[in-house]
Amino acid sequence: MVEDEERLAETVRRGLTDAGFVVELVHDGEDALWAATEHSYDVIVLDIMLPKVNGYKVLEQLRGRGVWTPVLMLTAKDGEYDQTDAFDLGADDYLTKPFSFLVLVARLRALIRRGGPERPVVLVAGDLTLDPARRRVERSGEEIALTPREYGLLEFLLRHRGDTVSKMEILESVWDPAFDGDPNVVEVYIRYLRLKLDAPFGRHAIETVRGMGYRLDSDGG
Amino acid sequence: MVEDEERLAETVRRGLTDAGFVVELVHDGEDALWAATEHSYDVIVLDIMLPKVNGYKVLEQLRGRGVWTPVLMLTAKDGEYDQTDAFDLGADDYLTKPFSFLVLVARLRALIRRGGPERPVVLVAGDLTLDPARRRVERSGEEIALTPREYGLLEFLLRHRGDTVSKMEILESVWDPAFDGDPNVVEVYIRYLRLKLDAPFGRHAIETVRGMGYRLDSDGG
DNA sequence: CAGGTCGCTGAGAGGGCGCTGAGAGCCGTT
DNA sequence: AACGGCTCTCAGCGCCCTCTCAGCGACCTG
Secondary structure: OEOOOHHHHHHHHHHHHHOOOOOOOEOOHHHHHHHHHHOOOOOEEEEOOOOOOOHHHHHHHHHHOOOOOOEEEEEEOOOOOOHHHHHHOOOOEEEEEOOOHHHHHHHHHHHHHHOOOOOOOOEEEOOEEEEOOOOEEEEOOEEEOOOHHHHHHHHHHHHOOOOEEOHHHHHHHHHOOOOOOOOHHHHHHHHHHHHHHHHHHOOOOEEEEOOOEEEEOOOOO | OEOOOHHHHHHHHHHHHHOOOOOOOEOOHHHHHHHHHHOOOOOEEEEOOOOOOOHHHHHHHHHHOOOOOOEEEEEEOOOOOOHHHHHHOOOOEEEEEOOOHHHHHHHHHHHHHHOOOOOOOOEEEOOEEEEOOOOEEEEOOEEEOOOHHHHHHHHHHHHOOOOEEOHHHHHHHHHOOOOOOOOHHHHHHHHHHHHHHHHHHOOOOEEEEOOOEEEEOOOOO
């Protein structure tokens, strides 16, 4: 683990040890590079903001030296780099500070077990979140109750957020590939979602692309 | 790999082979186009300065032909093109000469690992971009709302950018092969596009070729 | 300069697409 | 059996998109 904030580092270290991990802790980028090159770890937890050499550089260097140990990056929410950068740089997973300790453990176990990335479990678009595991939808932290159909539709839109998806695509994925009813159902359910997701918050996350279909804004409208 | 400097090419080839890659080497843009179109590679290393057809043209042609193999471009430090161009044209990564061999290997591995999911299928002409998947059009980073017809017309022009296309060709492709209405529709829609794409930006991406048809500037006007 | 052709432009009619409210069918629960 | 929730159908409506048309200007030719 590479982390320079002492209190946070010590807390996490103790927690991980209790959870059964053997933890080695270094405090800056230089030590991180040396340790990771010389030793072999199951997984590396790497903070971005570090003394001497930042996390970004550390990762780049490691990959450059052929070190392919799975890396979980810790990113500050308002940092200069964001999650996208983390993935682009070859990180296998990331967490945004502040993070839930239990989530950290889960992600680390996943990385070790698979030897590969576990994509973030929660789908996000702006202040709109959908957690498939808990089947829970929130907007601005407020839970929103959805029927199964509404939920399926929203999940589909979120998984294609930013893309324009046609009514036919939606019907085939959310309804049935052999659905032969009135395609107007989609419009009706889009409306239901808008009534629950947009209207109470004065936003418009779901955009109509006339003649083409619908599009969910990446930034949540 | 596409590289014309023999010594560099041979060095890199040997290194990549040692690192476990199977390498095919061609020396100019023409061979590159042929090889990349006929065969299927995990990743393409493409130099910019090449005999016959330069790297940019090669990339442009490949993307135009629907070849979406990841491409890593090699750019000269003081070259007339820079990295921004590389990304704009649809390169997936780039390295500036001289480059660290280990970094090259790392980047190639990253490109191969990343593989399929997030490939930008974007048509570009200067500062004008069209993303078919997202059905999104931007000029200078600013999104532009188009109706289906306008969008279809612009997509057609972009796919033939640099070429002069006749009104009849346009009618057959964008409208209907059996369209028998007033060909003046094309002029009308060209106008709509100009009003949305050119006028607000003081440019003229769409050129009229009197007696022949229309032409979209490759560099966006 | 006159005449013709081609492209540009503004206005407007028509239709198609998406939105909406109501309600019927189906299911599980009480 | 009655009720409520969910799903889907349907038909009306309003707006945006599409296309037509006619006048005008630009360009070429004699």
